[in-house]
Amino acid sequence: MNIIVVGCGKVGYTLVEQLNNEGHSVTLIDKNQAALEKAVAKLDVLGIYGNGSSYRVQEEAGVSNADLLIAVTNQDEVNLLSCLIAKQAGHCQTIARVRNPEYYEEINFIKEELKLAMAINPERSAAYDILRLLQIPSAMEVDTFARGRINLISFKIPDYSPLDGKKIMDVSGILGNNALFCVVQRDGEVIIPSGNTVLHSKDKVSVVMPLSEMPDFFDRIKLANRPIKSVMIAGGGSISFYLAKELIKANVQVKIFETDRARCEVLSEQLPEAVIINGNAVDESLLDEEGVRQTDAFVALTNMDEENIMLSLYVNSISDAKLITKINRLSFEEVINGMPLGSVVCPKNITAEKIIKHVRSMQNSADSSNVESLYRLMDNKVEALEFNVRKCDENKALIGRTLMELKLKKNLLICSINRDGRIITPSGKDTIEVGDTVVVVTSNLKLSRISDILE
Structure with a gap:
């Protein structure tokens, strides 16, 4: 597929890298020439210098022949305008990154009016x-x-x-x-x-x-699973806001540490039920004073990976709290995996997963079997996919036949079948039928249709 990506930040770079690995022809647009040149040299894609919301720049990038334009700059307005122009100029599908909570509250209206295939908020997804x-x-x-x-x-x-x-x-x-x-x-x-x-x-x-x-x-299996009733969050950014809002609905006590006083005042207005602390979470005495040793969970969401890692390591050393650590740069995966950081969350990868799922679905014809969900597991070495099984010629070889009869690819497992709302844990005697949704886990990457599970 011919895909244009507008924006070469953390999300854009990760997205271009993964789309390129999937075999697509990718063109990257950015007005930061240094960042663009670095990405083009490292990823071996076509780069266009300029404003992605410019018709002229999009024409130079080949929008008239594009299948999809994805706008992921750090400005919502630029993303939405880029998609509007691409829709009119190239008649391609469009995806916009929309981060502002006020815009996202009206996202259904925005999607319908701008005819977006998808609007994604990385912070909300995280x-x-x-x-x-x-x-x-x-x-x-x-x-x-x-x-x-x-x-x-x-x-x-x-x-x-x-x-x-x-x-x-x-x-x-x-x-x-x-x-x-x-x-x-x-x-x-x-x-x-x-x-x-x-x-x-x-x-x-x-x-x-x-x-x-x-x-x-x-x-x-002797694994503690006590319910979470109190959560401490380091950092008062957008992820913290969305997370705290949902936790408060579930009657969970929330404390947020944020160094910027103006941001604290905004959070206090938006989240009156939360405790907002104007202070630095790396201050051990402040954490102790606020009860870090007694909290059920600690979530490190500052803007600095190093700070998040150090915070989680410290809390792990003094507490049995559930740990969640945000890391944007996974450059040293083997080292990070060996650290007691709890669950590691990477917003740019979460965004890329959702967009890759949509791209794989686009590759299938309307009567084929679309990818409904896609997750990457075990350091991106395994994919878990959910397929919607439809009646078509390419699916004849597997519909109605028992799983033991199918010649499945190696390193692939059918984990679950959803048939009219009934969840089946499959055995060799079960079958795949039209209308099922099927969950597959495999180390064979890049499957895009249910028929790909066969040798």
Whole structure:
């Protein structure tokens, strides 16, 4: 596909990198010449210097032949105007980054009037990801499918767990539940497991199970899962605002630390039920004074990765709080993965996942099987995808046949089937039917349709 990306910031750069890796022809527009030249040299894409909301610049970028324009500058107005011009000039699909909460409250009207294919708010998306992690405290990652009815939970197997040394085929007999193990990560290696795979303590695993069975499951494997009733947030940016707003609705006590006094005053007006502290969260005495040792969860959301890492390391050393750490630059993944930082959240990657899902859906014809959801797991080595199965020629080879009859690609597992609202944990005797949504976990990256699961 021919794709134009307007904006070469953190989100834009990450997006161009991933779209390029997916095999698309990408053109990048930015008015910061130094940043543009750096991205073009490193990513080997076409770069156009100029304002992305200019018709002339878009024409130079080839908007008349583009399939999609994605505007992700740090200015909402530029993004929306860029999409409007592209829609008129090139008749392509458009995606806009919209960050302002006031605009986002009216996003349905804006999408309809500007005919946007998607409007995305990275900070709001990150806040909802963090919210899911706080709702299931034992989880390191939580991904949802079938509109929240199917949950893929990642966690680390604790020491002395009854899972340690057990084959996956024996786990249901030990724990008596419907957990389906989809991925195992051990010493940097990712395994799509079979029933004979042996689990060990300190393995990071991803499991599909009904939400109602999770508390009992975590109790049985000796993994603490106490409910979160109080949360401390370092940093008073947009993610903190969206997160605090949802936590307050759930009757969770919220404290936010922010150094900028003017921002504190704004947050106090927007979030009257929260405690807003005008101070630096890196001040140990201030944290102690505000009860960091007693809080149920600590979320590091400042604008500096190094500060977030240090805060989480400090809180980990003095408390059993659930930790969530925002990191924008994942340059040293192996080092970061070895640190006790709890769940690591990267807003630019969350945004890229959502847009890549839309792009893969665009590649399919109207009667094919679209990608409904897409998540990247285990340091981006595995993808979890949800496909909507439709009646078409390319799906004839798999519809109505039992899973044991299908010649599936290696390192691929069908985790769940949603059939008319009934969630099926599949066995070899189950089938895929028209109208199903199917969740697939695989280390074979870039699948774009359900038929891609076959060899």
